[in-house]
Amino acid sequence: MRLDLRSIVEILLVLSWQIPSGSSAWGSSWTNSPPEDANELDQDYANAITPDPGSLVGEVEAELLPQDSAAYFVTLNNSQVTVQVGSTAALRCQVYDVAEHSTISWIRHRDHHLITVGTTTYSNDERFQVIHSAEAQDWTLQVRFAQPRDAGVYECQVSAHPPLGQLTTLVVMEAVADINGPIERLVQTGSPVHLVCTISQLHEPPTYVFWYHGDHMVNYDNTNRIKVTHGSARSELHISSVNSGDSGNYTCMPSNAQPASIHLQVITGETPAAMQRASATEMQRCISLALMSSLLALMAL
Structure with a gap:
C-alpha cells in the first residue's frame, strides 16, 4: 500500500505521542497522554502539511503575483x-x-x-x-x-x-439654427431681402454655413444679386432685388447645428401695404353691411 505525505506525517505524530520521552527503541512503556504543549504540536503539524505558498511557484510565477501598484x-x-x-x-x-x-x-x-x-x-x-x-x-x-x-x-x-x-x-x-422673423415672408418684386441666421447652444464655431434656395446652394451665386456674410455664431443672406424666381424655401444649414428654413413669396402688382389696406377696407364694408342688416331686422319687429 502506497502512503501519501499526509498519512506518513499523521502516523509519525501518533507514534511520537506514544513513545516515552528518552526512549530510543520500541518498548512496553506506551502512554496515551497528549504532549505537554498541544498548541505547539498542532502548529508543527500544520507547518508540516501546509508548505509556504511562495515555495510552490518559480521565479517567473512569483513576479506575476498581485502587487501593490505605484501607478x-x-x-x-x-x-x-x-x-x-x-x-x-x-x-x-x-x-x-x-x-x-x-x-x-x-x-x-x-x-x-x-x-x-x-x-x-x-x-x-x-x-x-x-x-x-x-x-x-x-x-x-x-x-x-x-x-x-x-x-x-x-x-x-x-x-x-x-x-x-x-x-x-x-x-x-446639439446647436440649433434660427432665421430671425416669421417663417412666411411676403415681399414685392424689386425689393431687397435680408435674412439673418443665428446659432444657439454653440460650443465651437461651425466650419461652414450653407444657404439653400430649395435644393440649390446660393453661397457662391455669380449673379451679384446674392451675398452671404458670416460671423462666429451667425450668417446673413442678402438679396439686392428679388424677382418672381426667388420665391420658395430658404434654408440656413450650419456644419454642426440643426438647420432652419423660411418661405419667401415674391409678389407683383400691388404692394403688401396696398393689399393690407384693401383687406382692411373690405373688412369694414362687411361689418357695415352686417350692422345695417341687424338694424333693419330690429325695425321690422
Missing part, C-alpha cells in the same frame, strides 16, 4: 469634456509608473461596454480609438463625429492591485 493618474478625476455634434472628442488619461504587466482600458459606464484595452479597440464602432503616447504615458480615447448618444460617463482603468480608475463625463451639445 497614479496625472489627469483630473471626474472631469468633463464638452463637444459639438459632429466634432471629435478627446478624453485624456495620463498615468505614470504603470507596471509592465498592467494594461490601460476604457469602459463606457452606461452599458459597461469595454471599448479599448491598451491600444486595441474592442468596440464595433470604428469612431472609437485610443491615441497612445509612450513618452507622455497618455492613453487618450478619441471619439470621432460625436453624436448625442455618445454622451455619458467613461472610465479609464488600470489593471493594478488594487484596481485604479478615473472618470470622465462626455457632454455632446
